[in-house]
Amino acid sequence: MALLQISEPGEATAPHQYRLAVGIDLGTTNSLVATVRNGKAETLPDNNGQAILPSVVQYLGDNKLVVGEAAKNAAVDDPYNTIGSVKRLMGRSMADIKKLSGAIKYDFVDTESNVPRIKTRGGAVSAVEVSAAILTQLKRRAEQALGDELSGVVITVPAYFDDAQRQASKDAAKLAGLKVLRLLNEPTAAAVAYGLDNKAEGIHVVYDLGGGTFDISILRLNRGVFEVMATAGNSALGGDDFDQVIAQWIMQQAGIADNSNQSLIRYVSQQACAAKEVLSQSEQVEIVLDGAMGLSWHGVLSRSKLNELLDPLIKKTLIPCRRALRDAEVTQAEIEDVIMVGGSTRMLRVRERVAEFFQCEPLVAIDPDKVVAIGAAVQAHTLVGNKSDDEILLLDVIPLSLGIETMGGLVEKVIYRNTTIPAAKAQDFTTFKDGQTAMSIHVLQGERELVSDNRSLARFELRGIPPMVAGAARIRVTFQVDADGLLSVTAREQTSGVESSVQVKPSYGLEDAEIAQMLTDSLSHAAQDVAARNLCEQKVAAERVVLALQSALKADGDRLLSAAERKNLDAGLRHLQEVAQGNDHAAIKLATERLNESSTEFAARRMNDSIRSAMAGHNVDEFSE
Amino acid sequence: MITVNLTENFFTLFGLPECYEIDFVALAERFRKLQHTVHPDKFANATDLDRRLSVQQSARINEAYQTLKNPLLRARYMLELKGFDMADDTDSAMDSEFLMEQMQLRERLEQIKYSADPINQLNIVNHEIDAALNELITKITDLFNLANKDALRVVYDYVRRMQFMMKLRQEIQMLDEEYS
Numbered sequence: 001m002a003l004l005q006i007s008e009p010g011e012a013t014a015p016h017q018y019r020l021a022v023g024i025d026l027g028t029t030n031s032l033v034a035t036v037r038n039g040k041a042e043t044l045p046d047n048n049g050q051a052i053l054p055s056v057v058q059y060l061g062d063n064k065l066v067v068g069e070a071a072k073n074a075a076v077d078d079p080y081n082t083i084g085s086v087k088r089l090m091g092r093s094m095a096d097i098k099k100l101s102g103a104i105k106y107d108f109v110d111t112e113s114n115v116p117r118i119k120t121r122g123g124a125v126s127a128v129e130v131s132a133a134i135l136t137q138l139k140r141r142a143e144q145a146l147g148d149e150l151s152g153v154v155i156t157v158p159a160y161f162d163d164a165q166r167q168a169s170k171d172a173a174k175l176a177g178l179k180v181l182r183l184l185n186e187p188t189a190a191a192v193a194y195g196l197d198n199k200a201e202g203i204h205v206v207y208d209l210g211g212g213t214f215d216i217s218i219l220r221l222n223r224g225v226f227e228v229m230a231t232a233g234n235s236a237l238g239g240d241d242f243d244q245v246i247a248q249w250i251m252q253q254a255g256i257a258d259n260s261n262q263s264l265i266r267y268v269s270q271q272a273c274a275a276k277e278v279l280s281q282s283e284q285v286e287i288v289l290d291g292a293m294g295l296s297w298h299g300v301l302s303r304s305k306l307n308e309l310l311d312p313l314i315k316k317t318l319i320p321c322r323r324a325l326r327d328a329e330v331t332q333a334e335i336e337d338v339i340m341v342g343g344s345t346r347m348l349r350v351r352e353r354v355a356e357f358f359q360c361e362p363l364v365a366i367d368p369d370k371v372v373a374i375g376a377a378v379q380a381h382t383l384v385g386n387k388s389d390d391e392i393l394l395l396d397v398i399p400l401s402l403g404i405e406t407m408g409g410l411v412e413k414v415i416y417r418n419t420t421i422p423a424a425k426a427q428d429f430t431t432f433k434d435g436q437t438a439m440s441i442h443v444l445q446g447e448r449e450l451v452s453d454n455r456s457l458a459r460f461e462l463r464g465i466p467p468m469v470a471g472a473a474r475i476r477v478t479f480q481v482d483a484d485g486l487l488s489v490t491a492r493e494q495t496s497g498v499e500s501s502v503q504v505k506p507s508y509g510l511e512d513a514e515i516a517q518m519l520t521d522s523l524s525h526a527a528q529d530v531a532a533r534n535l536c537e538q539k540v541a542a543e544r545v546v547l548a549l550q551s552a553l554k555a556d557g558d559r560l561l562s563a564a565e566r567k568n569l570d571a572g573l574r575h576l577q578e579v580a581q582g583n584d585h586a587a588i589k590l591a592t593e594r595l596n597e598s599s600t601e602f603a604a605r606r607m608n609d610s611i612r613s614a615m616a617g618h619n620v621d622e623f624s625e
Numbered sequence: 626m627i628t629v630n631l632t633e634n635f636f637t638l639f640g641l642p643e644c645y646e647i648d649f650v651a652l653a654e655r656f657r658k659l660q661h662t663v664h665p666d667k668f669a670n671a672t673d674l675d676r677r678l679s680v681q682q683s684a685r686i687n688e689a690y691q692t693l694k695n696p697l698l699r700a701r702y703m704l705e706l707k708g709f710d711m712a713d714d715t716d717s718a719m720d721s722e723f724l725m726e727q728m729q730l731r732e733r734l735e736q737i738k739y740s741a742d743p744i745n746q747l748n749i750v751n752h753e754i755d756a757a758l759n760e761l762i763t764k765i766t767d768l769f770n771l772a773n774k775d776a777l778r779v780v781y782d783y784v785r786r787m788q789f790m791m792k793l794r795q796e797i798q799m800l801d802e803e804y805s
Binding site: 152181182222223224225319322323326382383384385393394395419420421422423424425480481482483544545548596599600603604607610611613614615 | 638639640653654655657658659660661662663664665666669670671672673674675678679680681682683684685687688690691798801802
């Protein structure tokens with residue numbers, strides 16, 4: 001079903017197909033997919049009418065797996081092959097996992113790769129693969145509902161996710177065959193969802209208590225720009241922990257040992273979760289542990305007892321709230337409203353304490369389980385190009401400082417937390433010894449002073465520095481963080497021009513080769529010849545470059561290029577078009593790269609020109625040369 | 626011919642006069658307008674080349690905005706623009722009276738944890754620092770308007786004072802977090 005399209009002024013005049021785009025909330029406990037249909041953002045339900053997909057995957061062996069409700073129900077009987085809350089493991093090393101609060105009692109295997117893998121009947125699986133299975137399920141659901149392939153997705157991540165966790169999320173999407181338009185912070189997505197109805201100018205707080213993470217964000221909406229002023233949180237605290245304190249209380253009351261078997265513990269956890277839900281309506285709940293598990297116990301949990309159990313955890317969420325207010329330099333009095341996100345914000349006690357802290361009634365009009373997916377869908381709809389005017393621009397910030405290791409195991413921060421992204425920053429360093437010809441660069445993320453207290457993101461080496469006396473070399477390290485919050489680092493010795501760079505791939509993230517292998521192995525591509533697939537992708541890439549350059553030349557070629565430059569680009573364009581007719585993968589790739597290279601200057605001039613036109617009318621004389 | 630100019634002056638970028646006293650409303654408005662033009666979200670479907678340029682430009686506009694918005698960064702940036710070599714001047718001694726005041730402030734902070742209402746005490750110190758910072762900002766504005774080499778040296782002295790005080794303010798925030 002193609003809708004009539006009106007292109008943006010100055011853009012390609014050819015009308016483009018209406019592009020299908022969805023937003024995906026890849027949650028710890030539940031995941032959802034949403035889209036904008038007929039101008040309205042809505043979640044897409046499965047065949048049974050359920051919008052919520054439990055983020056649980058059960059591995060059956062023989063390449064078979066079950067995702068969602070059925071897997072969740074199997075968790076009690078088949079705990080070791082049924083993986084839930086996998087988001088907590090994303091971008092984590094084995095050492096991190098051991099430190100995580102709460103019990104993650106899967107069987108991990110020792111592998112050559114640094115990525116922790118869980119032993120299942122279906123083989124050893126990484127967190128990225130489990131997440132990809134969930135994403136694949138949602139992708140299938142969306143394509144079925146919308147009737148065609150998806151052009152792109154916006155996937156949400158907690159604002160507090162570090163580089164490794166973001167990279168892992170993007171890898172999962174890649175594995176599921178999805179084109180990521182943007183990784184969007186969950187709180188920002190929630191604000192977008194609300195921003196739809198009431199374009200309220202002012203400062204908004206998003207209090208997001210998800211299954212496994214807590215995020216607090218302070219945003220300012222001002223004339224179509226959502227600026228994230230500050231963000232803070234705790235990536236190891238969430239609704240699961242709330243359930244757990246209730247489960248622990250039940251176990252204590254019922255005399256069940258902490259080291260009981262997994263099935264029993266999961267059963268009690270489910271009872272705890274149910275009790276919590278009842279208590280958001282009633283003053284007390286009766287809990288009955290039936291005989292099926294060899295138990296017979298019943299007891300009563302009152303709301304006041306529940307509050308007593310929950311208060312210490314809620315208090316833990318208010319610490320980052322205070323920090324975020326301070327970072328944003330705002331006081332409680334300046335807050336317009338507090339948007340509640342995450343199923344756990346249904347707990348009345350949470351709402352009470354939040355209202356008390358921020359001195360305003362929290363917003364709960366949009367289902368707190370769906371609000372993030374809905375916001376992501378709105379943003380996906382905009383990014384894919386279905387909407388061009390009246391759009392909101394989202395300016396996010398980096399949640400944790402980035403730095404490099406200096407002498408003595410100390411961290412020198414290069415980009416501070418809460419810096420608006422994209423961000424780039426260069427800092428000069430020098431050699432420590434006479435004649436030193438190499439330098440090891442260790443990239444870290446975190447707020448602490450000591451290297452050992454921060455998260456190690458990557459190490460790389462700059463070699464071939466000309467021998468000089470200590471302190472004479474000028475090594476410029478440039479950090480660049482893109483709009484998804486992903487970092488790349490370049491180091492360059494200024495006097496000799498020796499250069500080295502890395503796309504930061506965390507030491508415990510998946511290698512590119514591993515992802516490529518998984519893609520080849522995965523069911524969806526097994527039938528397809530890898531070479532044919534590569535060729536096809538290369539042709540698509542070439543076509544994109546051709547179309548983009550043609551439209552750019554048509555718009556600005558005469559104005560911004562000399563006759564010779566124009567001739568040169570036209571020739572390159574024709575060459576690529578010819579080569580792209582053929583079937584030589586490498587030749588198409590080479591011609592595409594060449595054309596990209598020769599058109600860089602033109603693209604840069606266009607970008608500069610658009611900046612100048614945006615500023616036209618403001619002190620025009622400032623711009624004349 | 627227009628060329629790529631990543632080194633273009635931040636003031637020119639925003640179409641603002643090169644003055645220490647700045648029109649924050651215009652700055653914020655132009656910042657938004659520029660980001661609306663170059664932000665990577667506007668290039669979600671563009672070629673890798675355009676996306677790369679967009680990230681660079683967007684990052685630069687963010688940096689320019691943060692620099693001009695912040696009184697300390699703005700002063701340092703202007704000194705740099707005027708060719709004042711800050712590296713050359715780091716050894717010059719700071720005013721001993723100022724250093725004494727700073728030490729006294731620090732001692733006061735040390736003592737605050739023993740007081741009956743530490744949060745309130747912290748607030749009082751914070752206000753004093755804010756007032757002192759505002760005074761410095763006024764002085765720096767006047768000095769930049771004088772536009773002579775000696776004035777720049779004094780500006781640099783004030784910039785370093787500002788740095789001291791901002792660091793102190795950060796410490797107060799951390800203490801505040803600790804006590805609340």
